[in-house]
Amino acid sequence: MKIKFKNKKALVRVDFNVPLDASYKITDDTRIREALPTIRQILDEGGSAILMSHMGRPLQKLKEDGTINREKFTLKHLVSHLRRKLKTRVHFADDCVGKTATKKAAALKPGEVLLLENTRFYPEEEKGDAAFAQKLAALGDVYVNDAFGTAHRAHASTTIVANYFDSAHKCFGLLMEREIENANRVMKNPEKPVTCIVGGAKVSDKIVLLERFLHFADNIIIGGAMAYTFMLAKKGTVGNSLVEAEKVKAAKDFLKNAKAAGVKVLLPRDSVCGDKFAADAAVQVFPSNQIPDGWMGLDIGPSAAKTYGRTIRQSKTIIWNGPMGVFEMPAFAEGTKYVARSVARATTKGAFSMVGGGDSVAAVSQLKLAKKVSFVSTGGGAMLEYLEGKELPGIKAM
Numbered sequence: 001m002k003i004k005f006k007n008k009k010a011l012v013r014v015d016f017n018v019p020l021d022a023s024y025k026i027t028d029d030t031r032i033r034e035a036l037p038t039i040r041q042i043l044d045e046g047g048s049a050i051l052m053s054h055m056g057r058p059l060q061k062l063k064e065d066g067t068i069n070r071e072k073f074t075l076k077h078l079v080s081h082l083r084r085k086l087k088t089r090v091h092f093a094d095d096c097v098g099k100t101a102t103k104k105a106a107a108l109k110p111g112e113v114l115l116l117e118n119t120r121f122y123p124e125e126e127k128g129d130a131a132f133a134q135k136l137a138a139l140g141d142v143y144v145n146d147a148f149g150t151a152h153r154a155h156a157s158t159t160i161v162a163n164y165f166d167s168a169h170k171c172f173g174l175l176m177e178r179e180i181e182n183a184n185r186v187m188k189n190p191e192k193p194v195t196c197i198v199g200g201a202k203v204s205d206k207i208v209l210l211e212r213f214l215h216f217a218d219n220i221i222i223g224g225a226m227a228y229t230f231m232l233a234k235k236g237t238v239g240n241s242l243v244e245a246e247k248v249k250a251a252k253d254f255l256k257n258a259k260a261a262g263v264k265v266l267l268p269r270d271s272v273c274g275d276k277f278a279a280d281a282a283v284q285v286f287p288s289n290q291i292p293d294g295w296m297g298l299d300i301g302p303s304a305a306k307t308y309g310r311t312i313r314q315s316k317t318i319i320w321n322g323p324m325g326v327f328e329m330p331a332f333a334e335g336t337k338y339v340a341r342s343v344a345r346a347t348t349k350g351a352f353s354m355v356g357g358g359d360s361v362a363a364v365s366q367l368k369l370a371k372k373v374s375f376v377s378t379g380g381g382a383m384l385e386y387l388e389g390k391e392l393p394g395i396k397a398m
């Protein structure tokens with residue numbers, strides 16, 4: 001981080017949108033742990049940190065009487081956990097703007113932390129309201145954005161607030177720096193050969209990404225339900241597989257563009273099919289372009305997995321977004337597992353691998369392979385948009 005924090009009050013946008021159980025205990029503190037290095041650096045340098053975050057969607061989940069469920073969505077639930085982790089004084093302001101927040105921010109001493117109440121208690125947050133952002137900005141001397149996961153939203157605390165700090169008084173946090181650095185590493189001057197693996201449910205969700213990958217990939221591997229829309233584009237029959245008939249043309253165009261760009265597109269030669277979308281379905285392997293009626297492709301087949309694995313293991317840069325099949329059901333998880341292991345193997349041999357943007361992260365953690373790839377992005381939708389080449393408002397504002 002380029003700012004020297006000594007005696008500065010740093011207003012830090014973190015992503016503390018953590019899951020809580022029915023008694024408001026944190027069930028997964030990954031997001032908090034990931035923000036700690038940035039907070040610690042600020043405190044260690046002799047600054048103080050004013051933390052702001054959203055949690056859940058309080059305005060969309062109002063109580064029956066139409067009021068905000070403050071008890072459920074308050075960030076106060078996180079205070080004791082933060083104290084334990086940071087081993088310092090953590091104050092709490094039960095409003096993210098206004099008198100209390102202002103007073104507590106003013107009284108904050110170097111080495112101390114102030115956690116502000118859920119920014120989404122105000123509709124102004126999601127609207128990106130300027131006056132509200134200005135009130136938030138007034139609390140700190142400098143602004144640090146460490147919430148990559150919300151960088152694709154032009155909300156008050158993620159984007160608009162940055163307009164009230166000049167470039168010497170705002171910077172990315174360590175987590176955000178790392179996400180941007182890794183995404184740039186795979187997109188700008190990556191070591192070749194570059195293989196992009198794209199899976200998941202829908203062509204419509206991933207077509208922008210696929211087209212983008214044509215700019216720098218040598219190989220594009222396609223799996224998941226998406227593959228069956230591609231099979232239709234190649235005049236195959238796919239039985240009851242999940243397809244998007246209206247995306248067949250987009251799939252055809254993509255294949256044409258890939259050919260023109262000299263990018264190799266790998267589609268699954270065979271598929272593990274089920275007679276219904278269920279964990280206890282009858283299972284049979286068919287060629288992916290000859291799936292009979294009454295059967296649906298739910299995973300890439302063993303032959304496809306082998307071909308994909310070979311290409312992956314020969315790659316020097318790998319980006320992976322989306323599972324190869326319905327990995328949540330054991331009968332249809334083998335393709336995703338094989339690909340995950342191949343990515344891990346390539347990484348051991350020196351490739352740079354990044355997994356990110358949605359469900360593939362869940363697949364990699366479910367398979368306990370997160371430590372065997374170079375980088376797992378926690379950015380979700382934000383990473384997807386960044387890889388698609390979109391300018392994220394939260395980054396632009398910095």
Ligand code: AMP
Nearest residue numbers: 200201224225297298322325326327359
């Ligand atoms: P996405 O969020 O687009 O990455 O999609 C992930 C979801 O796609 C997962 O929940 C998978 O179960 C689902 N999926 C993957 N392959 C298939 C398939 N062949 N048929 C139906 N759903 C699939």
